[in-house]
Amino acid sequence: MKKNILFSFLFIQILINAQFSGRNLSSEKWNFKNAKENNWLAASVPGTVHLDLMKNNVIPDPFKDENEKKVQWVENEDWEYQTKFTVSQKELSNQNIDLVFSGLDTFSEIYLNGKLIQTTDNMFRKWTIPVKQYLIIGENILQVKFRSAVNTGKQLAEKVPFTIPESPRSFVRKAQYQFGWDWGPRLVTAGIWKDVQLNFWNQAKLENIKIEQKTITRQKVELNIYTEISADNEGKYSVLINNKINTIRLKKGKNTILIPFTVNKPNLWQPNGWGTPNLYDVKITLQKDNKLIDKKSERIGLRTVELIQEKDEKGKSFYFKVNGKPMYAKGTNWIPGDSFSPRMPKEKYQKLIKDCKEAHMNMIRVWGGGIYEDDEFYKACDENGILVWQDFMFAGSFYPADKNFQKNVELEVKDQVERLQNHASLALWCGNNEIDEAIVNWGYQKQFKYSKEDSLQVWKDYNKIFYEIIPNAIQKYAVSDKQIYWPSSPSIGWGHQESLSEGDSHYWGVWWGEQPFEIYNEKVPRFASEYGFQGMPTLETTKSMFSGKADLNFQNGTIKAHEKHSRGWEIIENYMKRDYNIPKDFVKYNYISQLLQARGMQIAIEAHRRAKPYNMGTLYWQLNDCWPVVSWSSIDYLGNWKALHYQLKRSFENQVILTEEKDGILNFYGINDGLNAIENVTLEFEVNNFKGENILTAVSNKKQNLEGNIKFDSASISELIGDGDKNELFLNVILRGKDEKVIAETNYFFAKPKDLKLPKPHLTIRKISPTEIEVSTDVLAKDVYLIGDTHFSDNFFDLLPKASKRITLTKPLEKIEVMSLWDTMN
Structure with a gap:
């Protein structure tokens, strides 16, 4: 019996390999060089030119010291990547061979054996190139030549008769945060940032799977499964959905096949706090004459998501209804987890999303100045019940709308919609971050002396991209009209009264407007999709800013360089004066800055939640960092929880x-x-x-x-x-x-x-086990801060008089230091 099973398995594998197989060219030996030079250096794919330069000791680590300034020359150079790979006679005998680049950053020319086979101009697109005619038996040479995105962007900007703000970044379809933000460094990179595959296929291949949830009841879910199939040979084929056979007829070329599928007695996918995020595997197999040709699988959750906007006496509602019930959205905003995305490990994605779940969040907004995230991010959100508000990658500027740009954006939307739409976590597509507000509120027209015609052109271009190109592409490439599209976040700019009575709101009267935290009690919107306040990272992460021994001193250039907001330190101190005594000691200042941040966000969240159901969502800015920095994050670059994240865990309880x-x-x-x-x-x-x-x-x-x-x-x-x-x-x-x-x-x-007239607490720590302690006090100990190289299950908490609290540790510690607010007042 076992021999028969093994033989069947091996036979199926042979058939798969005969019909469809792939080689990962990323694992080949790659080299790179400056286009001006002849010296080839070792490279990694996926990767970026900055990472490769660091590995070859050409540049220092820009995250350390003040090294960011020393590497700015990289963005102005052109870079070339190259690898050699062999192709066998058997491989070349396949009917079709595709070279697939999942991500190229950004302007490149691709050469195979000296022939130009593709040019690219978008970091967010997938490039599939038929290459059978260019390959030879034996050694093949693949080259990718990158042009400087900064220089190319400048050339594109010169074609527009007026100045577009944030040029040249507005003209290049790449991660906008690479050009620098008020929480991130300027590291405009280039490279092969995702995998490279060489795919061999015969007869036909599955191109794309789109799953539409047509009707959902407690008894059953009716699905429409759309399979896009490219066929070399017309004829009768079979598509199996979880082993259920469907006979189809394919014509030569592209085919879209609709196959109904039913799930009986479904277990619905529920957001965090409501139940289990149940998931189902859908396996699609393509066969001809009982031979396996290709297969794909999708993991889906059965649920409904609606955005409800209904007029009422105070304006218009804005909330998400999940599985037919109104859901109060509690969550955060996500930025890329690293300035160099290819080195972001899957484990970090999983940990950050689990940290969201642990803090009782149910929604995360992917901010529009970063990247469409790795599959692992959405997988983690699916598994942990975190709904995703997905921005398209446009942020805080004006964008052109010439024909080439329009087509480029449409194909970008196509690739991302087809990749992401089956995820249970995907709740909403949003056109951009703060562009409507930038046009209305930020005064660029006056700054750059726009004529009336220039201003009209900006609005015309804006409407073209965000009210035509993107929504039309979603409708064209998504499976149903149930995909929710929201043109811009916020829908109405901060400072306009309507921003609090309808749509979503980015309220920045705190921090940017330097209003007191208490203003949050008055400025309560229908849905708060951005608001925040800065706090310092943990001491461990602060020390990681230094290549050598850390000099924890506010006058130190490294400390100053890792605060990207021009008035950041000044604003923090102004707020600190209002609520706390300002310590001179660096460690205590770090502690108070974290408490200050947590206090401000607690006031905001409580104001929002008290206003339920007028307010039905609170997403603070921001969850994470892309490098070690003083920022609005609740979790710092090394993954440590700041005081804010511990407070969120309390504030977001159901x-x-x-x-x-x-x-x-x-x-x-x-x-x-x-x-x-x-x-x-x-x-x-x-x-x-x-x-x-x-x-x-x-x-x-x-x-x-x-x-x-x-x-x-x-x-x-x-x-x-x-x-x-x-x-x-x-x-x-x-x-x-x-x-x-x-x-x-x-x-x-x-x-x-x-x-507060706090008495001195006598805090004692009793070790219960290697990973559990008990903290106790005689009098009130406010904001107890446990210091040690581990994650504490709770921290920055109030301990009531004559009370104790048990804390778990992720790893044992020999020594744990402890302080409370009293230590900063004496």
Whole structure:
């Protein structure tokens, strides 16, 4: 029996190899050189020219010291890559041979055995080139010659009669953040940044699979599976969907075949916090005369996603309905995880998305100035129940709309829509990041002295790309009209009243406008898709900025170089003065800057969640970094959680109790983002001093069902604290369900952190096991900070008087340092 199974397996493998096979040319020996020089150096594919130059010790690591300045010459050079590979007589006997580049950055000419076979002009497109006629038996030479994207972009810009801001980046279809951002370095690179394949096929091949979820009920899901097949030979073929045979007839050339498929008793894909993100494997096999020709597989989730915009008395709603139920979106914005994307490992994608899941997020926005992410990113989102708001890669500038640009964009959209549309996590396609706002709000027309005709041309070009080319391409290449398209994020620019009453909002009155954090309580939009505040990275990541011994000094050039916002340090310090005592010690300053960032985002998130269902989404800026830097991220470049991410884990809980102070009155709101109401919930609170002495205890007699957003009660601050000093008291608030179970808990302080009269806590750490500790205190320990080279399950937390907390570690530590807010005030 086993021999028969083995023989069958080997026979099928032989048939597959006979009909369709591929070779990964990325693993061949590659070399590269400056086009001006003759000296070839070793290269890696996938890769970038900067990584190759570093490996050959031509340039220093631009992430270290102030080295970014030393490598700017690279962007102005042309670069050539080359490899040699052998082709056998058997391989050349295949009917068809395709050379496939999954990603070339950006302007290149491809030569095979000295013949120009393709030119490229888009980092985000896939290039498939029939090459059988150019190959020879034996050794073949493949060359890719890259032109400087900066110089080419400048040449394209000269053809436009007025100045387009951010030139030349607006003219090149490559990752816009490479040109520098207020959180990232300028590293305009080039290279073969994705795999290179040589594919052999005969008779026919599966080109693309598109799966439409036509109807979904509890009993069954009806799918339409579209298979695009290229056939060399017309005739009768078979397509198997999970081993179910469908007989089809193909004509020579391209064919699109529709095959209905039913899933009975489906388990729906649910977003994080609602249940399991169930996934199904769909295996598609192409056969002829019972011989296997080609196969593909897709992993899908069965779900519905709708964007609901309905007029109401306050404007127009903006929220996502998932599987027929309104979902409050809690999440973040994603930028590329590295300035050099090819070296981003799959494990880092998985970890960052799992960190989102652990912080109770259910949505992530892929920002439009980066890249369409690696398949591993979307796979991780599928598996962890994180919906994806996907921007197209246009950000913060004006873009041309000549015929070549239009066609280039259409084909870019085609490649990305066909690659990504089957992912369960994909919720929305968005045309761009902040371009509508840039045209209306940023004053470029005045700065560059536009004529009326110039300004009209900008709007005409904008409408052409984002209201015609992109949505028409989605409709053309996607499987159904259920693909959601949103032209620009935000839909209405910051500062316009309508930005708070409809659409999505990027509110930057905090940070850019330097308004106090408390303004978040007033500026609550329907859906907050961007807002944020900077904080320093962890000490470990700060030290990684140095090639040698770290000099942790604010006057150090390396520290200054790793803050890309021109007024970043000044803005942080201005905000810090409002809420905290400013430490002179670098380590303590680092700690306070993280607390400051977490405090600001907590105020914003709580304001948004209290406004549910008026507000139905809060996506802070930003999750991650592309290098070691002072930025808006909650997780730094090395993957360490900043204070903000620990706070997000608390603030994004499905059930929370939130306290709002208004005119001397505290209002208590219970929020439940879960699918089911929680019955018979009661509110209780205690006023205690920092030593743990009770001032007042109260329990609400009223029991309520916690569903959506419930205002539980109100209380006067003067009645709560009486003659007590508000700088020495805090409020502990608890929601309890049946059997006294704690549903949610929070602490509320009556004064800003800098005004609190904190007693000195005696913090003790007891080792329970190599990876578990217990932290305890005698009096209130505010913002307890555990320092050590490990990940702590909780950190930057308040520890109540005479209380203890168990913390798990990802790896054992011999020594753990600890401090609290008291240490920065004395």
